[in-house]
Amino acid sequence: MSRRQVDVPALVAAAREGSPRAVARLITLVENADPKLRDVMQALAPHTGRARVIGITGSPGVGKSTTTSAVVAAFRERGARVGVLAVDPSSPFSGGALLGDRIRLSEHALDPEVYVRSMASRGHLGGLSWATPQALRVLDGAGCDVVIVETVGVGQSEVEVAGLADTTLVLLAPGMGDGVQAAKAGILEIGDVFVVNKADRDGADITVRDLRGMISLGDRSEPGLWRPPVLKTVAERSEGIDELMEALDKHLSWMEGGELRERRVRRAAGEVEAIAVRTLRERIGDVHAGQGLQELAGQVVDGTLDPYAAADRLVSSL
Amino acid sequence: MSRRQVDVPALVAAAREGSPRAVARLITLVENADPKLRDVMQALAPHTGRARVIGITGSPGVGKSTTTSAVVAAFRERGARVGVLAVDPSSPFSGGALLGDRIRLSEHALDPEVYVRSMASRGHLGGLSWATPQALRVLDGAGCDVVIVETVGVGQSEVEVAGLADTTLVLLAPGMGDGVQAAKAGILEIGDVFVVNKADRDGADITVRDLRGMISLGDRSEPGLWRPPVLKTVAERSEGIDELMEALDKHLSWMEGGELRERRVRRAAGEVEAIAVRTLRERIGDVHAGQGLQELAGQVVDGTLDPYAAADRLVSSL
Known part of the structure; x- marks a missing residue:
């Protein structure tokens, strides 16, 4: 494979002007752990820190992609430029990972203000914890107002990645092992907003009740702390998405009252x-x-x- | 929790005499990344390198525990002392992880010559690649003739762990995504012996044929290289276990002709x-x-x- 010369300043300038090709090439540099990344990150640094980062995590089958797509649509209605990083912990295919998810996000495929990228973590020394924050930094520097990091909540590193977002949305579906599974997967601690998707199915109310119970058992009932709401959606029909957007905004406001910078410093510390x-x-x-x-x-x-x-x-x- | 004093020389001596309690405490030191490990490993070093290490990996549901149990039984018939390390990449519970697997291995629960231990990788810096070889070293030093490392083939690190065994057994079941899934999970490259378990189910022969096809497409058809066999088992009824044991022995003989030391050096290099x-x-x-x-x-x-x-x-x- 011939290796094209990389003109970092030109590439960064093009990415900042919103060229999807330039963004794609920069993220490929991240995936390949290219030595040029050092220059890329230096050039991007002054232009980062503006994107709002939302993590979406949950087990396979809960409807992550459908929910992501609905949330993207809602942000697009506000006129925001949106980036989506879909992170697959098990796929060996770089770039083309999660093809299915990309297809499901196809309603945004022709929208130049929506950038969707799948990343595989296999083969990376340091894996997601190394590559994801840097890919996120590329999208941030490229002028995305919102970046959604979608991960499958399988391994610890995926959970950690999701937990480093400004706001982490944990998705569940009725009857999928419910609260105990959530507790086992370590996602109860990291969720800022919980959503029981496919809420038209049997058992949705039980899952909601269980989750609320488990959350109130935690440390989070103390005054002044954020109390994660548990919402119901049917993302496929866009039901409950308005309420979800409201909850996401409410959390951001709360974060801006103090913890936002702290969490971003923690994210940067992990990256460094x-x-x-x-x-x-x-x-x-x-x-x-x-x-x-x-x-x-x-x-x-x-x-x-x-x-x-x-x-x-x-x-x-x- | 009060912390007992650890008398390393006494503990190592007891483990070498086969005390399951001593072995358990040493592996707990590994799980906790205890500073005493340094002394433990120094004391164990002269007594290691004797165990034959067999990795067993495969997706959830293919029958790893049942197969492990059958293989353990076969080694017990030969009079071997057997250690089993069951590694769960997603569980947050240390020590008690994979309770289900332990129950399924319960036919050996009362056998003092079989030591079964579950390990969780969550929370570990460096995860499995750090803890597993050291736990293996404990079982080796404690006089196990055979150590079976059972991992769920989910993430890259689990696959790597399995691939560092002297012999790696990859388990599949009919109709579970078959060859393509195997290729995606990266287990085709690491398998020394492939087993299609639950071979009484529909589609077993197709899975076997697909696997053989994919293996022959690889580099492995060159003369002098090990050509991984593809076997059929119904582990629940111990069908095909004799043939499996034969294949494991054949692979070990082949390894002893050259590659064994090389692979063990690679394992030790990863550990160091x-x-x-x-x-x-x-x-x-x-x-x-x-x-x-x-x-x-x-x-x-x-x-x-x-x-x-x-x-x-x-x-x-x-």
Whole structure:
């Protein structure tokens, strides 16, 4: 595959003017962990921090894409430019991951003010925690007013990614294991707004009641804290989307009263830490190539060195 | 929770004599990333490298636990001491994860020569790649002749963990998305032996044929390379387990002809690297506590510093 030259200033300028192709190429640089990212991020830095970031997470089948599509439509009615990052923890396909989701978001396919991108986390050292905030930063710098990060709530890292949004929307569906599953998946703690989608199905009210019960059992009933609402939607028919938008706005207002900056600093800290760890891993990789790690590992296999002593030698060789 | 004093030499000695309690406590040290691990691994080092490590992976529902149980029974018939590490990528519950699997392995519950342990990866910095090889090392050092690492093939790290076994067994079931799913999940590349379980169901032969086709399309048809067999089992009724054991033995013999040490060195290298990365992360964590990272992250949020420049400062402060 021939590798085109990357003209970073031109690419960043085009992305800021809203060129989908330029945005696409920048996010591909993120996916490939391209060395040019350093220049890209430097050029983008002054133009970031404006996008409102909404995380949407939930198990497969709860209707994430349909809900995302409905929320995108609602933001488009307000005239906002919207970016969507769909993050798939298991797919090995870069760029083309979650094709199904993209098709489901096809009602926005011809809208130049909606940018949809799927990202796969496989193969990435550091995975989502490394790539997602940087892709988000690209969309932010490209002038998106709203960025929606859609993740499947499977692994811990996906949950963490969703939890670093300004507002995290947790989606459930009636009868899908309900509250216990939510608790197990660790999504109860990270939700700012809970939505029971497919609320026309049996058991929706029970799921809502269970969720409200579990939330009131948590620490969140203290005065001054945000008390996550539990809403019902039928996203397929856009039912309940107005109420959902209202809840999202209410949460943003509450965040702007204090916690917003704190949460964004936490997100940036995670991003910086992930980049730093990657840098250090690359140095280990260099040692690796120099046979240092191989020799140490051989001694560990022979039982003449324990892995901690080997790691100490590796670290001190950096 | 009161913290008992850990007498490492006594604990290691007891584990080597086969005390399940001692083994359990050592693996809990691994799960907790206890500082004492350093001493534990040093004490265990001379006694490791003897266990034969078999990875078993596959999607939920293919019958991993039933197959594991049948394989354990077959090894027990040979008089081997067997350890089972069941690794759950999504569960937040440490120690008690995969309770269902443990119950399904209950036919071995009273057998002192079978040690079953579930591990959760959530909450671990470095996750499975950090904890699993060390838990495996504990079971190896405790005199297990065979250690089976059972993982759900969901995320990349689980697949990697399974792929570091001496022999990796990939389980599928008829009609469960079949070959395409296997290819997507990245398990085609790591399987040394493929098993279509629940082979009494419709479509088993199609799945077998698809798999064989995909394997022959790969690089593996070159002479001298191991050609992974595709077997059929009905683990619930122990059908096909003799043939499976034969295939596992055949693969081990082939490995002993050359690649075994190479793969074990690769496993040890991953282990050493994971420990080194954790050490470096801890140093970043110390910087974190010292507010360095927070200040850098604040500047990133303000757009006065890009995340790469911030990461550079973080790394140089280590």
